[in-house]
Amino acid sequence: MYLSFYGLKENPFNVTSDPSFFFMSRRHKEAFSHLIYGIKEKKGFLEITGEIGTGKTTLCRVLLNQLDKKIKTAFILNPNLSELQLLQAIAEDFGLHIDNKNNKLSLLKRLNDFLIEQLEVDNNVILILDEAQNISLELLEKIRMLSNLETEKEKLFQIILVGQPQLREKLRSPELEQLKQRIGIRYHIYPLDEEEIEKYIYHRLNVAGFNGSIVFSDDALKEIYKYSRGIPRLINLVCDKALLLGYVLEAKLISLDMIKKSIREIEGITE
Structure with a gap:
């Protein structure tokens, strides 16, 4: 109007996650640097948290736009799904062909084959789970087990958990002790x-x-x-x-x- x-x-002040309007504040620069380091060094799990509205999702979109073609990505905006639904969403976002007949075991095998294929051509694979504070403890543990897809020398892919401060509290749960120990990079985005x-x-x-x-x-x-x-x-x-x-x-x-x-x-x- x-x-x-x-x-x-x-409109200069839409509240949508538009990377073209992203303002790289001091803390966003630090968060971005942490992400790039964690991805390049294959740190396994990365954790990015921040209050509602601090630009976490937009930062992820900026990251995706700047990664080179040797890094394959899947970005799940609403991971509050069942284990099977999450596996399907991950496979689809990686561009893998699936059908309604795929069960958990076949999806895991297809995903593992994909990761091996990417490793053979020296590609890095990134999975970003936004709003991760909404993921149940049980599913977070399943995601940790998903990270067990690895070779003797390195992780086959990196998992970035992005969420509100409640995510940090959730990851302190005794049930997620093994997952907490695997988080190689942590950063909290302040306003x-x-x-x-x-x-x-x-x-x-x-x-x-x-x-x-x-x-x-x-x-x-x-x-x-x-x-x-x-x-x-x-x-x-x-x-x-x-x-x-x-x-x-x-x-x-x-x-x-x-x-x-x-x-x-x-x-x-x-x-």
Whole structure:
């Protein structure tokens, strides 16, 4: 609605996981470096956690876009499945042909054959399980056993567990002691620092075709940080509301009062 008013080509503050808008904060850079290291060194299990809205899924998409062709990947967004359903989803995302007649044993054999084939041509294989905090203890243990597919010298593939902080708590369960011992890389993504808020906002505006017409006042930026606590998804929600309000008011200077009103709308607080 407000794009033409501000001279933008697309919405700068969508809450979808769009890698083209990804802002590589200090902590996202560190998380990315940990992932690359874990993948190259074949560390087996990698664990990435962060609060809701801190950009974990988008970071995974950025990672997938930057990996070379020698790394084969499967990205499971909703792994809260039965063991058979998860194996089917993994096989399908690796591009393996399966049919409804495949049972667990045949799927495991097909997956193991695929991993051996990739090893023979010097390919690395990565499995990313997003929202991993929702996976049951039983299924997490099955996933650990899946990692037993290996040669005498190295792991056949790396498994990246991505989730909210509850994932860390779940992995401390006595039932998952063996899995916890296999995690070679751990990193927790914290929200943006206050000094990164302005850079984040203008980065997204620039990607959307920003021509310099929008200005967020200093006190508006401070209020955004105070409300969002540096969580990108909340920053997006506030900024989107504020730009819509600016369009209604025909204002291109986003003020403190506009941010406060936008926050009240998000929180459902009537004046």
